[in-house]
Amino acid sequence: MLDNPLNILAPNYDMAHTSFFFIFLLTHFLFYSSPTTFAFSPTNDHIPPCHDHEKSALLQFKDSFSIREYCDQKLEGWNQASDCCSWDGIECEDVTGHVISLDLTSSCLSGSINSSSSLFQLLHLRSLNLADNDFNRSSIPSALGHFPNLTHLNLSNSGFSGPIPSCISNLSKLSSLDLSWNAGLEVKTNPDFKTLFRKLGSLQVVHLDRVDMSSTVPNDILANASSLVSLSLRWCYLRGEFPTRIFQLPKLEVLFLDGNPNLTAGHLPEFHSTTPLRELSVPSCNLSGHIPSSLQNLTQLVYLDLSDNPFSVQETSSLPWMAGTN
Numbered sequence: 001m002l003d004n005p006l007n008i009l010a011p012n013y014d015m016a017h018t019s020f021f022f023i024f025l026l027t028h029f030l031f032y033s034s035p036t037t038f039a040f041s042p043t044n045d046h047i048p049p050c051h052d053h054e055k056s057a058l059l060q061f062k063d064s065f066s067i068r069e070y071c072d073q074k075l076e077g078w079n080q081a082s083d084c085c086s087w088d089g090i091e092c093e094d095v096t097g098h099v100i101s102l103d104l105t106s107s108c109l110s111g112s113i114n115s116s117s118s119l120f121q122l123l124h125l126r127s128l129n130l131a132d133n134d135f136n137r138s139s140i141p142s143a144l145g146h147f148p149n150l151t152h153l154n155l156s157n158s159g160f161s162g163p164i165p166s167c168i169s170n171l172s173k174l175s176s177l178d179l180s181w182n183a184g185l186e187v188k189t190n191p192d193f194k195t196l197f198r199k200l201g202s203l204q205v206v207h208l209d210r211v212d213m214s215s216t217v218p219n220d221i222l223a224n225a226s227s228l229v230s231l232s233l234r235w236c237y238l239r240g241e242f243p244t245r246i247f248q249l250p251k252l253e254v255l256f257l258d259g260n261p262n263l264t265a266g267h268l269p270e271f272h273s274t275t276p277l278r279e280l281s282v283p284s285c286n287l288s289g290h291i292p293s294s295l296q297n298l299t300q301l302v303y304l305d306l307s308d309n310p311f312s313v314q315e316t317s318s319l320p321w322m323a324g325t326n
């Protein structure tokens with residue numbers, strides 16, 4: 001028996017299980033003997049404890065706000081005595097123990113924030129979600145541009161105001177950006193939308209509902225948008241020519257443009273069956289012309305709102321689901 005160590009380790013395994021087990025051992029051997037993971041033995045599957053400076057930055061961040069008592073459950077367990085990687089809302093990287101995700105959605109944070117905040121010491125952050133708090137009409141701090149690896153940023157409905165800062169264009173790995181429902185936020189002419197987003201070619205999700213974009217030329221939105229999967233610009237005060245090319249974005253599945261009535265010259269294009277659109281919501285966008293029958297080519301479509309647009313109605317009877325409705 002001793003000449004077959006695999007059978008000693010797994011005596012009841014049949015041949016298939018044994019080879020699976022062998023592959024398992026082999027991959028573990030390769031993984032744990034590679035130089036970067038060298039320090040961690042296979043028996044130690046603990047995430048390393050959090051770094052002291054990150055823990056104190058987090059505690060300082062928490063203390064910079066007043067938190068209403070009835071809804072601070074998430075922050076209750078945040079204290080000096082425990083490992084910050086175990087705190088609610090925190091995620092640390094397996095190997096390095098650095099804080100890579102901070103999610104304080106709906107945590108009743110109330111108070112101002114600026115670039116001196118200890119938050120910006122968490123350099124390794126990949127995901128930051130502070131949605132649904134009250135930052136007291138603070139500007140979005142330009143220190144955000146110092147998070148080189150940020151892929152997800154969500155500051156929706158959190159009381160930010162002022163111009164969207166140019167530091168956003170520094171976040172070259174950003175794939176999801178949600179700044180919606182901050183009524184005082186705006187895109188200024190300098191930097192304009194094109195400048196802000198030109199470098200951000202990995203953006204897949206952009207939600208900017210209620211952001212004042214009246215100074216932007218809508219076509220600038222398409223500057224580097226070929227990766228976009230979900231775009232939501234509801235009630236953004238858009239003016240100027242409707243960016244018709246938006247319908248041609250190859251990966252776009254969700255498009256919400258509700259309530260931009262000052263757009264001009266908008267019309268729906270012919271749709272091809274390769275268009276991946278799943279949700280299309282363009283009410284009150286001043287779209288004219290006819291509703292193309294090629295809408296029926298959108299086989300993925302589960303949500304459609306074309307209401308309150310000055311379409312020429314005589315064409316609609318060519319749509320099967322509308323036939324006989326008038």
Ligand SMILES: *[C@@H]1O[C@H](CO)[C@@H](O)[C@H](O)[C@H]1NC(C)=O
Binds near residue numbers: 110111112136
């Ligand atoms: C909110 O900001 C105003 C000034 O803009 C300041 O006077 C007030 O103290 C701030 N409130 C909080 C809770 O930080």
Ligand SMILES: *[C@@H]1O[C@H](CO)[C@@H](O)[C@H](O)[C@H]1NC(C)=O
Binds near residue numbers: 114
């Ligand atoms: C940032 O905020 C802190 C605390 O609210 C304040 O003490 C500091 O003066 C502010 N810094 C700037 C540059 O506004």
Ligand SMILES: *[C@@H]1O[C@H](CO)[C@@H](O)[C@H](O)[C@H]1NC(C)=O
Binds near residue numbers: 149
């Ligand atoms: C950013 O990610 C790269 C590649 O994964 C890594 O080498 C680098 O250390 C990260 N930087 C920070 C500050 O986390």
Ligand SMILES: *[C@@H]1O[C@H](CO)[C@@H](O)[C@H](O)[C@H]1NC(C)=O
Binds near residue numbers: 142144145146167
């Ligand atoms: C962009 O990031 C680099 C490196 O993190 C930093 O040195 C620079 O100040 C940032 N620029 C802005 C505008 O945030």
Ligand SMILES: *[C@@H]1O[C@H](CO)[C@@H](O)[C@H](O)[C@H]1NC(C)=O
Binds near residue numbers: 105132156178205
């Ligand atoms: C941002 O956070 C809010 C609140 O949790 C959530 O409803 C929204 O879907 C998030 N946005 C994105 C793009 O995930």
Ligand SMILES: *[C@@H]1O[C@H](CO)[C@@H](O)[C@H](O)[C@H]1NC(C)=O
Binds near residue numbers: 198201202223224
């Ligand atoms: C678009 O983004 C990509 C990064 O994904 C970048 O390489 C490219 O230069 C950008 N395009 C423009 C016109 O800036």
Ligand SMILES: *[C@@H]1O[C@H](CO)[C@@H](O)[C@H](O)[C@H]1NC(C)=O
Binds near residue numbers: 236237238259261262
């Ligand atoms: C439309 O344009 C008019 C005239 O410039 C302006 O008063 C109004 O606020 C705009 N409405 C929207 C929703 O942008």
Ligand SMILES: *[C@@H]1O[C@H](CO)[C@@H](O)[C@H](O)[C@H]1NC(C)=O
Binds near residue numbers: 265
């Ligand atoms: C709607 O679009 C037409 C041209 O397509 C334009 O003449 C009209 O002014 C637009 N309406 C508004 C409110 O901007």
Ligand SMILES: *[C@@H]1O[C@H](CO)[C@@H](O)[C@H](O)[C@H]1NC(C)=O
Binds near residue numbers: 294295296
């Ligand atoms: C559907 O799209 C194809 C091209 O993908 C086009 O040839 C066809 O005419 C379209 N169908 C309708 C009903 O418009």
